[in-house]
Amino acid sequence: MIDLSFLLLIYFLVTSTLEPKEADLGMTMPTTQSGSSAQVEIDQMTVEVNAAGHIVLNDEVLDTDPLTREVPLLLDRLKTYAESAKLTDSKPMVIIAADDAAKGQRFIDVLNALADKAVGINNVTITGFKEE
Amino acid sequence: MPSEKLRQASADTSENLEMDMSPMIDLTFLLLIFFMVSSHLITIQIDRRVSPPTALNSQVAKFASGRVVVNILADGTVWAEDQVELTTTEAITDYVEQGRIANDAAGEQTRLNLRADKEVETRNIKKVVQAAGEAGVTEVIFGSLAVEK
Numbered sequence: 096m097i098d099l100s101f102l103l104l105i106y107f108l109v110t111s112t113l114e115p116k117e118a119d120l121g122m123t124m125p126t127t128q129s130g131s132s133a134q135v136e137i138d139q140m141t142v143e144v145n146a147a148g149h150i151v152l153n154d155e156v157l158d159t160d161p162l163t164r165e166v167p168l169l170l171d172r173l174k175t176y177a178e179s180a181k182l183t184d185s186k187p188m189v190i191i192a193a194d195d196a197a198k199g200q201r202f203i204d205v206l207n208a209l210a211d212k213a214v215g216i217n218n219v220t221i222t223g224f225k226e227e
Numbered sequence: 228m229p230s231e232k233l234r235q236a237s238a239d240t241s242e243n244l245e246m247d248m249s250p251m252i253d254l255t256f257l258l259l260i261f262f263m264v265s266s267h268l269i270t271i272q273i274d275r276r277v278s279p280p281t282a283l284n285s286q287v288a289k290f291a292s293g294r295v296v297v298n299i300l301a302d303g304t305v306w307a308e309d310q311v312e313l314t315t316t317e318a319i320t321d322y323v324e325q326g327r328i329a330n331d332a333a334g335e336q337t338r339l340n341l342r343a344d345k346e347v348e349t350r351n352i353k354k355v356v357q358a359a360g361e362a363g364v365t366e367v368i369f370g371s372l373a374v375e376k
Contacts, residue, residue: 119340124360124365198345
């Protein structure tokens, strides 16, 4: 019975460390309810992700390697944007325009950059919905 | 009539019929601790067919209440938490709306927990987010791994 209990203990120890825990990446779509009308609106920022996984901002291609999880150029722009929003006491808002054929991981990379501690923008929306 | 050997054996054991309880107590404590720990963990049903994308800034969740889980597999098919395939946009909207109504009744804020495979095309993510929006759910949580696999 001691054998069995050790076996169980080892089994649970191993299984709990092997599997990486799934985590959350939050995003709040803006609603039509205007609760924070007191705040000044800032120009929203549109980040494009094209089919090849390149990140485009105002027709300027920023990060082009879809195989890496780092987006340093985008992160830099987002930091500037978040700071300017802070200075003007307005609520930053980012629109992600991802191509239909872009990979989900690339889309998550952009969200990941938005969730960075130095940026911290969670007011995000997606465009490019199909009209029905 | 029992044999001599058998009688001897039974006579021997009848003298010390004490059971050693300590291993059983050990095991009981082990189980107790295990269930104490696991009861605090978040219980959402995880679809093993989805391999979530990596996002280093994602946070390990502290609570699981109010979640409506939708899985998107690498081939683009959409599945509910209980392994039922949602074939149409209307089915997704219905499923999310049912979850929202149940959460409203329980006084919980509903959030869509979207577990999309990293290989999935963004059109499928947009489809589900739009369907959830039509069901009145605007908060979206993307399932991701906080470590590089």
